Amino acid sequence: MDELPYKTILCDVLVVGAGGAGCRAAIEASRLNLDVIMLSKELIGKAHTSMAEGGYNVSLGNVDPDDNPETHFKDTIVGGNYLNNQELAEILVNDASERVFDLEEMGALFDRTPEGKIAQRTFGKQSWRRTAYASDRTGSEIMITLVEGIRKESVRVFDEIFATRLLVQDGRIAGVTAIDLKYGDYLVFRAQAVVMATGGAGRIFTVTSNAQLDVGDGYAMAFEAGCDIIDMEMIQFHPTGMVAPESAKGRLVTEAVRGEGGILLNNKGERFMNNYYPEVMELAGRDQVARSIMTEVLAGRGSPDGGVYLSISHLPKRIVEFRLESMIEQFGDAGVDIRDAPMQVSPTAHHFMGGLKTDTNAQTTIPGLYAAGECTGGIHGGNRLGGNALLDTQVFGAIAGGNAARFAKEHERPGVDRKEIQKEFNRLEAMLKRKEGISPAVARKELTDLMWSKVQIFRKEEEIAYAVKELKRIEKEVVPNIKVDVPIKRFNPGWHQAIEFGHMVITARMVAEGAFMRKGSRGAHYRVDADPDDDGYYNIVIRRGSKGEMKLQKEDLVITKIPPP
Numbered sequence: 374m375d376e377l378p379y380k381t382i383l384c385d386v387l388v389v390g391a392g393g394a395g396c397r398a399a400i401e402a403s404r405l406n407l408d409v410i411m412l413s414k415e416l417i418g419k420a421h422t423s424m425a426e427g428g429y430n431v432s433l434g435n436v437d438p439d440d441n442p443e444t445h446f447k448d449t450i451v452g453g454n455y456l457n458n459q460e461l462a463e464i465l466v467n468d469a470s471e472r473v474f475d476l477e478e479m480g481a482l483f484d485r486t487p488e489g490k491i492a493q494r495t496f497g498k499q500s501w502r503r504t505a506y507a508s509d510r511t512g513s514e515i516m517i518t519l520v521e522g523i524r525k526e527s528v529r530v531f532d533e534i535f536a537t538r539l540l541v542q543d544g545r546i547a548g549v550t551a552i553d554l555k556y557g558d559y560l561v562f563r564a565q566a567v568v569m570a571t572g573g574a575g576r577i578f579t580v581t582s583n584a585q586l587d588v589g590d591g592y593a594m595a596f597e598a599g600c601d602i603i604d605m606e607m608i609q610f611h612p613t614g615m616v617a618p619e620s621a622k623g624r625l626v627t628e629a630v631r632g633e634g635g636i637l638l639n640n641k642g643e644r645f646m647n648n649y650y651p652e653v654m655e656l657a658g659r660d661q662v663a664r665s666i667m668t669e670v671l672a673g674r675g676s677p678d679g680g681v682y683l684s685i686s687h688l689p690k691r692i693v694e695f696r697l698e699s700m701i702e703q704f705g706d707a708g709v710d711i712r713d714a715p716m717q718v719s720p721t722a723h724h725f726m727g728g729l730k731t732d733t734n735a736q737t738t739i740p741g742l743y744a745a746g747e748c749t750g751g752i753h754g755g756n757r758l759g760g761n762a763l764l765d766t767q768v769f770g771a772i773a774g775g776n777a778a779r780f781a782k783e784h785e786r787p788g789v790d791r792k793e794i795q796k797e798f799n800r801l802e803a804m805l806k807r808k809e810g811i812s813p814a815v816a817r818k819e820l821t822d823l824m825w826s827k828v829q830i831f832r833k834e835e836e837i838a839y840a841v842k843e844l845k846r847i848e849k850e851v852v853p854n855i856k857v858d859v860p861i862k863r864f865n866p867g868w869h870q871a872i873e874f875g876h877m878v879i880t881a882r883m884v885a886e887g888a889f890m891r892k893g894s895r896g897a898h899y900r901v902d903a904d905p906d907d908d909g910y911y912n913i914v915i916r917r918g919s920k921g922e923m924k925l926q927k928e929d930l931v932i933t934k935i936p937p938p
């Protein structure tokens with residue numbers, strides 16, 4: 374093993390991730406007067422959160438006065454197919470209004486009602502108009518605000534830094550190893566407490582609405598460090614992604630289109646949701662709408678490019694222009710004017726409901742390691758309601774940041790194991806030095822196609838079993854033989870992709886193993902060959918065994934108010 378040089382950077386609280394959850398956590402920790410560092414793979418402000426479109430759920434009752442947190446809670450649990458951790462869901466709905474007012478205080482501008490209150494729109498599976506929004510650019514508004522907030526605090530921002538491994542010392546979190554993407558330098562960040570806010574992993578599927586960097590680093594690093602991970606099989610396939618042109622495939626068509634009155638049609642011009650969920654039509658749960666669309670396509674009633682039609686042309690043009698501005702642009706680029714013509718849409722991998730298991734303090738199962746945002750699991754159960762993810766980033770971002778800071782105040786910074794660190798940097802260096810091997814681009818394509826074809830919306834035992842077998846082979850044969858084409862360290866996307874690939878494989882395997890274990894259909898996990906005896910309600914927890922193996926275990930749900938039917 375070569376002795377590779379690296380730089381050590383110390384702080385009290387380290388936040389890995391600079392999306393909605395990471396920024397909110399860093400702001401909260403910094404307000405408690407600690408030395409806070411926030412890392413991100415991309416430039417600050419560019420995290421995936423900025424792509425969020427439709428809005429943020431909060432039961433203010435500004436438009437529908439009867440709405441309240443109790444109803445929001447019920448919708449969240451029913452929408453989540455009762456798999457949600459109800460303690461966490463209660464916090465989510467109860468803290469929603471305080472956190473939206475924080476955003477307003479920091480400068481966020483939400484659309485208003487004629488009386489000047491925050492406007493609220495309809496989203497699927499919700500009893501009232503509850504989703505606060507800034508046109509269809511809500512995530513961007515929130516990120517601009519949070520970045521301003523970060524600048525006003527004394528948070529030290531390290532962007533274009535890739536954390537590769539969590540360091541654990543005597544059972545406590547101690548920091549992370551990382552590379553500087555610009556210069557290729559090896560870095561070690563050490564802290565008393567770490568907040569994971571690394572977002573989701575849509576990129577393990579060929580067709581996804583997610584940003585390029587959403588590959589699941591956080592899930593994989595946490596698993597490797599021994600953290601419990603929950604319900605990874607629960608992947609939300611958003612019903613409406615673009616299908617054409619090929620370069621835009623998977624790009625999100627916000628639920629706000631259906632919320633504002635958009636209707637789904639098949640190639641016979643039939644409003645087919647009437648055959649599946651006539652009471653709620655297009656505003657059924659995302660899992661339900663996605664399956665209905667796929668059924669139409671598989672039955673030969675799809676559009677020319679393999680989707681169905683989503684039409685909003687019956688609405689007044691000024692409403693479309695005011696509330697769905699970026700959709701007009703998005704489809705305009707593809708040569709479709711949505712004010713007059715229908716969009717073609719089909720499902721796209723969108724959101725991970727599973728992730729790091731956390732308690733009501735946003736504490737994971739590793740002392741000192743906190744987590745918030747999409748990288749966590751349990752809050753949304755088997756299916757997340759549109760608008761509850763941005764909310765999640767703010768509510769649990771604040772909780773994670775505050776508790777990480779309190780933990781950091783009460784504990785010394787742990788030491789780190791130099792041998793472990795050298796082992797990790799040697800592993801990364803080997804990808805550059807290997808003379809022969811497999812290109813990361815080829816390996817990633819094989820992996821994403823495997824997941825898209827075998828662990829998608831309609832799942833079958835034999836296909837999932839095949840995916841698990843293949844993923845184990847990839848882990849054994851491909852991951853150790855990844856070779857970067859150009860062996861340089863300075864900004865080298867090939868190297869970054871190669872490092873990400875190892876994380877993608879671990880994340881994909883957790884998804885497939887969870888899907889294999891859950892024999893019945895529940896929420897977003899739909900088994901076409903569902904076992905009628907497996908109709909129980911449970912969570913699946915994944916934990917690393919002493920030899921590095923994946924151990925899966927069913928666990929009882931956390932229920933506070935609403936038992937499953």
Ligand SMILES: Cc1cc2nc3c(=O)[nH]c(=O)nc-3n(C[C@H](O)[C@H](O)[C@H](O)COP(=O)(O)OP(=O)(O)OC[C@H]3O[C@@H](n4cnc5c(N)ncnc54)[C@H](O)[C@@H]3O)c2cc1C
Pocket residue numbers: 389390391392393394395412413414415420421422423424425426427428429430511512534535536537570571572573582583584586587590591625723724745746747748759760761762763764766
């Ligand atoms: C197109 C689209 C539209 C959406 N619209 C809505 C909506 O209207 N309402 C709603 O509620 N939800 C919406 N969602 C979901 C919501 O946007 C996300 O769940 C949420 O923004 C995730 O925020 P986050 O802070 O957890 O993660 P992200 O915003 O994904 O941030 C993750 C951060 O972690 C960093 N990171 C990851 N790995 C590493 C690493 N190894 N080292 C260093 N840094 C790392 C990344 O660089 C990034 O800074 C939408 C999602 C998509 C894809």
